[in-house]
Amino acid sequence: MATNHRIYMDHAATSWPKSEAVLSAMTDFIRNCGSAAGRGGYRSAVEADRLISLVRRQLAAFIESPSSDCISFHSNGTAALNTAIYGLVGPGDHVVVSAAEHNSVLRPLHELAQRSGVRLSIVPVSVGGAVEVDHFLEAIEPETRLAVLTHASNVTGVMQPVAEIGKSLRSTQTALLCDAAQTFGSVPISVSELGVDLLAAPGHKCSGGPLGTALLYVSPELHEQIRPSVYGGTGSQSESLEMPLSMPQKLEPGNLNVPAICGWGVALTELGDLGTRQQHSLSLSRKLHEGLRGISSLSVHGSEGSLPIASVTMEGLDPADLAAILDSEFGVEARAGFHCAALIHEYLGTESKGTLRLSAGHGTQIAEVEMVIRAVSEVVEELGRS
Ligand SMILES: Cc1ncc(COP(=O)(O)O)c(C=O)c1O
Numbered sequence: 001m002a003t004n005h006r007i008y009m010d011h012a013a014t015s016w017p018k019s020e021a022v023l024s025a026m027t028d029f030i031r032n033c034g035s036a037a038g039r040g041g042y043r044s045a046v047e048a049d050r051l052i053s054l055v056r057r058q059l060a061a062f063i064e065s066p067s068s069d070c071i072s073f074h075s076n077g078t079a080a081l082n083t084a085i086y087g088l089v090g091p092g093d094h095v096v097v098s099a100a101e102h103n104s105v106l107r108p109l110h111e112l113a114q115r116s117g118v119r120l121s122i123v124p125v126s127v128g129g130a131v132e133v134d135h136f137l138e139a140i141e142p143e144t145r146l147a148v149l150t151h152a153s154n155v156t157g158v159m160q161p162v163a164e165i166g167k168s169l170r171s172t173q174t175a176l177l178c179d180a181a182q183t184f185g186s187v188p189i190s191v192s193e194l195g196v197d198l199l200a201a202p203g204h205k206c207s208g209g210p211l212g213t214a215l216l217y218v219s220p221e222l223h224e225q226i227r228p229s230v231y232g233g234t235g236s237q238s239e240s241l242e243m244p245l246s247m248p249q250k251l252e253p254g255n256l257n258v259p260a261i262c263g264w265g266v267a268l269t270e271l272g273d274l275g276t277r278q279q280h281s282l283s284l285s286r287k288l289h290e291g292l293r294g295i296s297s298l299s300v301h302g303s304e305g306s307l308p309i310a311s312v313t314m315e316g317l318d319p320a321d322l323a324a325i326l327d328s329e330f331g332v333e334a335r336a337g338f339h340c341a342a343l344i345h346e347y348l349g350t351e352s353k354g355t356l357r358l359s360a361g362h363g364t365q366i367a368e369v370e371m372v373i374r375a376v377s378e379v380v381e382e383l384g385r386s
Contacts, residue, residue, distance in 0.1 A: 005331040006331045006333060007330070007331055007332045007333065007368050007371060007372060008333050008361075008364075009332055009333055009334040009358045009359060009360060009364075009372060010333055010334055010335050010357075010359060011205065011206070011308075011359045011360060011361030011364070012154050012157075012182060012205070012309050012335075012339075012357060012359035013205075013335060013359075014204045014205060014211060015204065015205055015206060015207075015208055015361045015362070015363075016361070017363070018208060018209075018210055018263070018267070019208060019266075019267065019270055021266050021270060022208065022209065022210060022263040022264075022266050022267050022270075023263070024266075025262045025263045025265070025266040026210060026259040026260065026262060026263040027259075028262075029048075029051070029258060029259045029262045030259050033047050033048055033051075033258075034048075035047070035048045035258075036048060036235075036255050036256075036258070037049045037051070037052045037235075037255075037256050037258050038052070038234070038235035038236070038256075039233075039235040039255075048258050051258065051261070051262050051265070052073070052256060052258060052261060053068070054265060055261050055262070055264060055265035055268075056068040056071050056073070056248075058265055058268050058269075059071050059215050059268070062189070062268060063184075063189045063190065063191050063199060063217060064189075064190040064191060064192060064193070065191055065217055066192075066219075066220060067220065069220075069223075069246075069247045069248055070217050070218055070219065070220060070223075070247065070248075071215050071216070071217055071248060072215070072216045072218070072247070072248035072251040072252050073213070073214070073215060073248075073252060073256050073257075073261060074200075074214040074215070074216055074251075075212055075213075075214065075257065076202055076204075076211070076212070076213075076214050077102075077104060077179070077181045077200055077201065077202035077205075077214050078104035079214060080200035080201070080202070080214040080215060080216040081102075081104045081105055081108070081177075081179060081200045081216075082104070082108050082229065083200075083216050083229055083230075083251055084177050084198045084200055084216055084218070084226075085105070085108045085109060085112070085146070085148070085177070086108065086112075086227075086229035087226040087227050087228065087229055087251070088145060088146055088175060088198075088222070088225065088226055088227075089109075089112055089118055089145055089146055090116070090118075090145075091116040091117050091118070092116075092117050092118070092119075093118050093119070093143075093145040093146070094118070094119045094120075094121070094141055094143055094144045094145060095109055095112075095118060095119070095120055095121070095144065095145060095146045095147070095148070096120075096121045096123060096136065096139045096140055096144055096146075096147040096148070096174075097109060097120065097121075097122055097123070097147070097148045097149070098122070098123045098125060098131045098136065098148075098149055098150065098160065099122050099123065099124050099125050099343040099344055099346070099347060100125045100129060100131060100150055100153045100155075100156075100158075100160065100341070100343075100344045101148060101149075101150055101179065101341070101343070102150065102154055102179060102181065102340055102341055103340040103341065103342055104179075104340070105148050105150070105179060106341075106342055106343065109148075121139040122343065123135050123136045123139050124347060125344060125347045126347070127347060127348065127349070128156075128158065128302055128303040129153050129155070129156040129158040129301070129302040129303070129344060129347065129348060130158050130160065130161075130303070131149065131160050131161065133161050133164045133165055133168075136149070136161075136165055137165065137168055137169075140169070140172070140174055142172075142173075143173075144172075144173075144174040145173075145174065145175065146174065146175050146176075146177060147165070147169060147174050147175070147176050147177070148176075148177045148178075148179065149162055149165060149176070149177075149178060149179070150178070150179040150181070150182070151178050151179060151180040151181075151182065151183040151187070151189075151194075152182040152183050152187075152305070152307050152309075153182070153302065153309075153341070153344060154181065154182050154309070154339055154340070154341060155301075155302070155309075155311050155339050155341050155344050155345075155348070155355065155357065156301055156302025156303075156305070156309065156310075156311055156344075156348070157182070157285065157302060157305045157306075157307035157308065157309030157310065157359070158302045158303060158305050159183070159187075159305050159306060159307070162176075162178050162194050162195075162196065163193060163194050163195060165195075166178075166194050166195020166196050167195050169195065170195050175197040175198060175222060176195065176196045176197050176198070177196065177197065177198040177199070177200065178194060178196040178198070178199045178200075179200055179201075180199055180200065180201040181200070181201055181202055181205060182205065182206070182307060182309070183201075183206065183307070184201035184202070184203075184205070184206060184207055185203075185205065185206035185207025185208065185267075185268075185271060185277075186206035186207075186274075186277060186278065186281055186307060186362070187274070187278060187306065187307075188274045188275075188278075191217055191219070196217075196219075197218075197219045197221070197222055198216065198217060198218055198219065198222070199215075199216070199217040200214065200215070200216050200217075201214060201215055202214040203215070203260075203264040203267070206361070206362065207264070207267055207268060207271060208267035208270065208271070208362070209260070209263055209264030209267040209268075210260045210263045210264065210267075211260070212257045212260035213257065213260045213261060213263075213264040216251065218247065218248075218251070223247045224245075226247075226250075226251070228243045228250050228251060228253065230253050230254070231243055231253055232253030232254050233253060233254065234249045234250075234252060234253055235249075236249055277362055278306060280362060281306055281307055281308050281362070282306050283366060284308035284360045284364055284366065284369055285304055285305060285306060285307060285308040285309075285310075285360075286304065287366055287369045287370070287373075288308055288310045288358060288360060288369050288372075288373070289304040289310055290304075291369065291370070291372075291373030292310055292312055292358075292373060292376065294373075295373070295376060295377045295380055297314055297315065297380060297384060298312050298313075298314050298376070298380055299312060299313050299314070299315075300312050301313065301348045301349075301350060301355060302348065308359060308360035308361070308364070308369075309357065309358070309359040309360075310357070310358050310359075311339075311348070311350070311355035311356070311357045311358075312355060312356050312358070312376070313350055313353075313355050313356070314380060314383075317383060318336075318353050319336035319337065319353055319354055319355055319356040320336040320337065320353070322336065322356045322376075322379060322380075323335065323336035323356050325379050326356075326372075326375055326376065326379060329375070329379070330371075330372075330375035330378075330379075332358075332371075332372050332375050332376075334356055334357060334358045334359075335356075335357050335359075336354065336355070336356045336357070337353075337354040337355075338354040339354065339355070339357055358372060358376075
């Protein structure tokens with residue numbers, strides 16, 4: 001039976017719906033201000049600048065950054081991660097990453113390895129998708145320039161031991177970059193408690209901001225060292241052919257997406273108590289994992305964690321077919337395939353066709369997760385009979 005009802009289960013890609021207040025903030029800016037930020041002395045340009053500074057300060061407070069100068073805005077998580085990687089890693093450097101990373105980390109590093117002789121050590125993950133602290137630390141050499149670890153996998157939702165690794169790397173010359181794409185807005189984040197030197201996060205996932213938003217945190221110790229990887233106008237020192245040396249301007253060439261950033265700022269004010277959000281995520285995660293594990297012939301990959309993400313496969317069934325039936329027959333929107341994570345599938349045993357990923361969000365109701373489980377169960381039973 002085809003349905004028009006929509007159960008959105010792809011929050012790990014981007015959250016939906018966005019709140020009315022987020023949409024209003026965006027249209028309000030476009031309609032009533034609309035000027036470029038940092039590029040003029042007239043009133044509306046100054047107002048655009050003020051709005052950007054406000055959200056920058058909100059973000060700094062949100063991750064306990066020592067200063068809002070440590071926060072630069074980017075168009076998405078990928079751009080923020082590339083800014084960090086290309087800004088610090090140079091020819092001949094050594095970099096350590098986990099096999100659980102997203103391609104927005106793996107592909108720039110692969111490119112640097114191919115063209116600039118960067119040496120890459122890829123740390124395996126367990127069958128459950130977790131990185132072992134000892135394995136990760138053993139890969140670090142005295143000259144390792146950068147270590148990159150995702151806060152949580154976008155394929156399994158499994159949280160990685162960033163704080164433990166951060167603690168061990170604190171007094172070394174290795175900078176630690178955390179990819180918080182799946183946790184920012186869902187799990188409390190303190191850059192000092194995590195012990196990270198850099199942290200990248202899109203605004204359009206768990207924190208409820210619009211597409212076109214992301215932040216990069218760069219610790220004050222790295223402000224001088226980090227190099228721009230995109231060059232252009234910053235609205236400051238325009239008489240010079242050199243990029244400004246000051247942060248965050250040196251990482252923000254070109255016009256910022258002011259409407260989206262205004263929307264993100266409002267989304268941040270709507271998050272409320274992160275402890276309560278985390279509790280809801282945990283309940284959704286339990287419901288999702290328990291329900292899916294109860295369906296015989298279905299394999300659930302990764303261990304149950306605090307994020308409501310689950311990846312499943314079924315012997316002899318292409319996850320893409322499962323996703324198509326769930327969508328057309330039950331209105332369940334979920335993603336099938338490799339989820340832009342090239343290496344983790346080898347460890348999960350899902351390297352042939354990837355997985356079907358079901359990811360709930362903060363607005364998802366427990367009843368919706370129950371409907372999703374019933375739908376998956378019906379499809380699996382039906383296919384098992386045919
Ligand atoms: C773990 C992880 N890192 C990075 C990204 C890239 O973020 P964006 O899609 O905003 O470029 C994603 C997006 O799915 C992700 O899940």
